[in-house]
Amino acid sequence: MPEVWILGGTGRSGRVIATELLRRNITPTLVGRDAVRLRKAAEELPGEVRTAVAESVDASATQIRRRTPAVVINTIGPFVTTAEPIVRACLPATHYIDLANDVATATRLLLLQDEVRAAGPTVVTASGFGATATESLVVKLCENRPTPRYVRVDMIPSLEIEVGPLGEALAASMTEGLPGVPGGRRFGGRCYRDGRLSPMRLASEPRTLSLPDGSRVTSVGVPLGELVAAQRASGATSVVSGSTELPSSPVMRAIVPLAAQLMAIKPLRTFATRRLAAVEIKPRPRPREHSWAHAVVEWADGSTRTGWLRAEDAQAFTGTVPAEVTRRLLAGEGRPGVHFPAALFGPSLAEDCGGTYLV
Secondary structure (H helix, E strand, C coil), X not given: CCCEEEECCCCHHHHHHHHHHHHCXXXXXXXXXXXXXHHHHHHHCCCCCEEEECCCHHHHHHHHHHHCCCEXXXXXXXXXXXXXXXXXXXXXXXXXXXXCCEHHHHHHHHCCHHHHHHHCCEEECCCCHHHHHHHHHHHHHHCCCCCCCEEEEEEECCCCECCEECCHHHHHHHHCCCCCCCCCCCCCEEEEECCEEEEECXXXXXXXXXXXXXXXXXXXXXXXXXXXXXXHHHCCCEEEEEECCCCCCHHHHHHHHHHHHHCCCHHHHHHHHHHHHHCEECCECCCCCCEEEEEEEECCCCCXXXXXXXXXXXXXXXXXXXHHHHHHHHCCCCCCEEECHHHHHCCHHHHHCCCEEEC
């Protein structure tokens, strides 16, 4: 039986992914630093689960090279630090999937394109709710159409929050999520202009959206992984990505860019990471029944298409995508190289993960 490893297997994402793998009759191996937590997580899952202890990213990479599992699913942030060494450890025999959703990780992995293609495995990045849902919608809207000139995508997640500390990995993902990438300041916003990553003020270009369920939300510009995914899926020279997860009031839209620039000061960034990691998260129900992705695509002749993708809990969708991608990779449906999920498997992937298109 092919081995499927989940790095960070005791975390919420790891446990949800493991459950979805079991539903597809795939036995997961939970990989983490603490043997006791691994055993406890394995006992709570609805099926046979293996465990493996790896105390660091380097230790995980060493074990991957030695044991060559069929698929490795990376849930450990910050992905800008963990993704590349794990991908390199997977070459040449192991497929790789991650939940990264930042521009830096996407652009760095795409630089490995030739190397990964020559080696032969499939690398699938940004396999969570935001990038997969918005990219899938863009692929759907652009089917059988010429290359558009402009795309805007917005993600509107809805998820139940578990009680517990935020944790080091997630805190680091938040503070390191806007590192230096081409096209602007180290911790500044990004969009695509003339086909290139270009500066854009964080939390700018607010857009109030009327959801299909009748509620209204405001999304503001933020450079997440879906920005790169949408550009590559559409080929558009002008692309903006937005999210409802950033504050959208006029005052906060003025503060966010200034606060982001402070993160460029390493001692402040380190301090913020430590404080965030210790924050105790209070449980919270889903703010709305569904999660949504929204996209507007515009062509040179002025024609436009607009659409929505409806999903349930965003965390559940994030767990389902890597499991479904794994099933398809084990079935031989992958291709050598670095890919985003919908560009590799088409818009049917989101539907098989519980999404519904409203185009």
